[in-house]
Amino acid sequence: MDENKTLVKVRDLKFARAGRMIFDGVDLDIQRGKITVIMGPSGTGKTTLLRLIGRQLKPMQGSISVDGEEVTTLGHRRLYELRKRMGMLFQNGALLTDLSVFENVAYPIREHTNLSDELIRTLVLMKLQAVGLRGARDLMPAELSGGMARRVALARAIALDPMMIMYDEPFTGQDPISMGVLVRLIRNLNDALGLTSVVVSHDIEEASSIADYIYLLSGGKVVAHGTTEDLANSDSEWAQQFMKGKPDGPVPFHFQSQPYTDDLNI
Amino acid sequence: MINQLQSLGHKALDFFQRLGRGHILIVDVLKGQPALFFRPRLIIQQLYSVGVLSLLIVVVSGFFVGMVMGLQGYNTLVDFGAEESLGVMVALTLVRELGPVVTALLFAGRAGSALTAEIGLMKATEQLSAMEMMAVDPIRRVLAPRFLAGFISMPLLAAMFSAVGVLGGYFVGVGLLGVDEGAYWSQMQASVDLYEDIYNGVIKSIVFGFVVTWIAIFEGYDAIPTSEGVSRATTRTVVHSSLAILGLDFILTALMFN
Amino acid sequence: MTTRITEIWVGLFVAAGIAALFMLAMQVSNLSTYNSDSGYDVTAYFEDISGLKVRSPVTMSGVRIGRVKAIEFDKQRLSALVTMEIEGEYNTLPDDSSASIYTAGLLGEKYIGLEPGAGSNDCEEISLDDSGEISIDESARNDCKPSTLQQGSEIKLTQDSLVLEKLIGQFISRFMDEDKKETVK
Numbered sequence A: 001m002d003e004n005k006t007l008v009k010v011r012d013l014k015f016a017r018a019g020r021m022i023f024d025g026v027d028l029d030i031q032r033g034k035i036t037v038i039m040g041p042s043g044t045g046k047t048t049l050l051r052l053i054g055r056q057l058k059p060m061q062g063s064i065s066v067d068g069e070e071v072t073t074l075g076h077r078r079l080y081e082l083r084k085r086m087g088m089l090f091q092n093g094a095l096l097t098d099l100s101v102f103e104n105v106a107y108p109i110r111e112h113t114n115l116s117d118e119l120i121r122t123l124v125l126m127k128l129q130a131v132g133l134r135g136a137r138d139l140m141p142a143e144l145s146g147g148m149a150r151r152v153a154l155a156r157a158i159a160l161d162p163m164m165i166m167y168d169e170p171f172t173g174q175d176p177i178s179m180g181v182l183v184r185l186i187r188n189l190n191d192a193l194g195l196t197s198v199v200v201s202h203d204i205e206e207a208s209s210i211a212d213y214i215y216l217l218s219g220g221k222v223v224a225h226g227t228t229e230d231l232a233n234s235d236s237e238w239a240q241q242f243m244k245g246k247p248d249g250p251v252p253f254h255f256q257s258q259p260y261t262d263d264l265n266i
Numbered sequence B: 001m002i003n004q005l006q007s008l009g010h011k012a013l014d015f016f017q018r019l020g021r022g023h024i025l026i027v028d029v030l031k032g033q034p035a036l037f038f039r040p041r042l043i044i045q046q047l048y049s050v051g052v053l054s055l056l057i058v059v060v061s062g063f064f065v066g067m068v069m070g071l072q073g074y075n076t077l078v079d080f081g082a083e084e085s086l087g088v089m090v091a092l093t094l095v096r097e098l099g100p101v102v103t104a105l106l107f108a109g110r111a112g113s114a115l116t117a118e119i120g121l122m123k124a125t126e127q128l129s130a131m132e133m134m135a136v137d138p139i140r141r142v143l144a145p146r147f148l149a150g151f152i153s154m155p156l157l158a159a160m161f162s163a164v165g166v167l168g169g170y171f172v173g174v175g176l177l178g179v180d181e182g183a184y185w186s187q188m189q190a191s192v193d194l195y196e197d198i199y200n201g202v203i204k205s206i207v208f209g210f211v212v213t214w215i216a217i218f219e220g221y222d223a224i225p226t227s228e229g230v231s232r233a234t235t236r237t238v239v240h241s242s243l244a245i246l247g248l249d250f251i252l253t254a255l256m257f258n
Numbered sequence C: 001m002t003t004r005i006t007e008i009w010v011g012l013f014v015a016a017g018i019a020a021l022f023m024l025a026m027q028v029s030n031l032s033t034y035n036s037d038s039g040y041d042v043t044a045y046f047e048d049i050s051g052l053k054v055r056s057p058v059t060m061s062g063v064r065i066g067r068v069k070a071i072e073f074d075k076q077r078l079s080a081l082v083t084m085e086i087e088g089e090y091n092t093l094p095d096d097s098s099a100s101i102y103t104a105g106l107l108g109e110k111y112i113g114l115e116p117g118a119g120s121n122d123c124e125e126i127s128l129d130d131s132g133e134i135s136i137d138e139s140a141r142n143d144c145k146p147s148t149l150q151q152g153s154e155i156k157l158t159q160d161s162l163v164l165e166k167l168i169g170q171f172i173s174r175f176m177d178e179d180k181k182e183t184v185k
Helices: A046-053 A076-084 A101-112 A117-130 A146-157 A176-193 A204-210 A228-232 A237-244 B002-031 B040-080 B083-124 B127-133 B138-176 B181-191 B194-222 B227-256 C002-028 C139-143 C164-184
Strands: A006-017 A020-031 A035-039 A061-066 A086-089 A164-168 A196-201 A213-218 A221-226 C040-046 C057-060 C063-074 C079-086 C098-103 C110-115 C125-128 C134-137 C157-159
Touching: A006 A046, A006 A196, A020 A035, A020 A046, A020 A061, A020 A196, A020 A213, A020 A221, A035 A046, A035 A176, A035 A204, A046 A061, A046 A164, A046 A196, A076 A086, A086 A146, A086 B127, A101 A117, A101 A146, A117 A146, A146 A176, A176 A196, A176 A204, A196 A204, A204 A228, A204 A237, A213 A228, A213 A237, A221 A228, A221 A237, A228 A237, B002 B138, B002 B194, B040 B083, B040 B138, B040 C002, B083 B127, B083 B138, B083 B181, B083 B194, B083 B227, B083 C002, B127 B138, B138 B181, B138 B194, B138 C002, B181 C002, B194 B227, B194 C002, C040 C098, C040 C157, C057 C079
Parallel strands: A035 A196, A035 A213, A086 A164, A164 A196, C057 C110, C098 C157
Antiparallel strands: A006 A020, A006 A061, A213 A221, C040 C079, C057 C063, C063 C079, C098 C110, C125 C134
8 A cells, every 4th residue: 555655766766967966875765646845954955866766877886766666777669758747847948949939838748649730739728727828839949938938838847648747946036026826736636637746846836836745855865854834843953943044053064174273375 | 187088988878879770760660661651741741841941042053053163074074075975974873973962961951951850949949759649659650651752752853963964064065065965965975884884873872862861860760859959860860971982982982882 | 921932932942953963964064975785895906005994985086976984904815905885876887997096286185086997898790701800799798897896896996195205215326327327438
């Protein structure tokens, strides 16, 4: 029963880049049908975690299973089959710049199905309607604002009706209105389509307002996890510092360095 | 001393790693070729941006190179009273050497750099990653059709360069300087051999097309995904392609016309 | 609409490329002079072929009628065996034609020039009759054709390539000889 409720299971994940340990034994469980938010200070490799789940990167050690499949050892064909069931929203949308909004959303459908143009049109308009951009179908990506581009990318991510969507920093650099729109969209899509959502973010307020479960990462490890209330009321120093936005605490204000006085040669 | 040795070793390792990645990439790209026959539209799109858009520069350059050779050749040959051989000289130089080589250099500058920049920017803006996550293999969907288009375009462009160059030589030699028209063509036909000259010239241009396109897509795909990385990759494409063309030209010439 | 224009351009591009290749093959190179099927081969031995190459032209009265097909060295006769391919339409060359190697211009290419022989036809029965007059048997003439060069026939009369050094050498030695004679006087 418990097995079935967990969609993504990460165990003892280790990953290093350019000689620096980014993950040093991370364990995560992402529940089906829930919105799981992964938070942490910048530079803790939250985006890297999403790439590892999508197997765009290979971990040094540990296991990642998605819907019962071990992605770290999956062959090319099986991996691509699995990816069809995953959507990912990149930080700035990553729309294909030479295609219009309509064609961008139609792209995965055209690539993976042989549906008629008529049917594709219907599907694309439905997806665009869901993100409120049906009227922008003929614009080119360069003509969109950042928030609109993300919404188009979201429409594209749900084009093939995936089982899960990973959001990479969906709120960064958004004005309050489009931030509100995105927050609502993520919640609504998750509930309406029965998706599983993984949101990577450091915008505490927005993220915790939609989160069903939160993981706090720091220093390559999970330092705290639980529901929003759990974390807010937790007595873990990490959670307190991060949730309240204190400048100094377990996450030091200073980047690792030699003592100040030594550096100044005093 | 030790540091310099280390940096040399680092560079060498780096070089071989890049070489290895380049070979892995080309194998993947070639594996993606058969699937393209079911999607001709992809190739047509790329033939347009790689081939058609290079057409103007290649044709204009070809005509001017032909005209200059007509002028220079005439001035040299007329001293020996051999200006009838102008056609031979123009045609042989173009078909054997200048056609494939100059076209490939122009192609590297025009189409190769554009390919690198396009692919590099797609990488920098995460479009390639997005494709991967949409279960679309960017090597097959983005690189393979571009490679095929470059491979097809290069020999066609080189042939056009040579043909237009011969006409340019004709224009100057026969039209302006008064070389006999019949002699221009007949001497050319008598001395230019279909297999030895034209066929080998076409083979050269095919080899150059392969190498230039390979370098261009590899540099784009391997670029560091920042604006600086893409600009450096673009420069590298032009420099490496040009060196590869000239080096290979020497080797091919030695093998062919020996 | 844009894809349509793109496709038209690409079509034009490919067509122009193929046309250029075709032009190079037909107009610039010697493809138009290739018609190897209908020809027949004739051989000849030369003592010296220096400068002659495979695919050099074979001419008669200055008109190109074929090409050199192969050049080998005959180990028995210790001379060069040249195989020429004559185009099929020139099938009336007398079998006693002679072949010489010439140079086109002072520094030009070597080529083989054929000169027609008299035609060693044994058709006309020429005989001295009893009265001492020459009688020609006209009857034989109609059914007989002069013997011509065929596939595989050999040209017996050959003249070698003129080598400039040899020529000058001969000239000088003769000059020296005359010089000597004069001193003897």
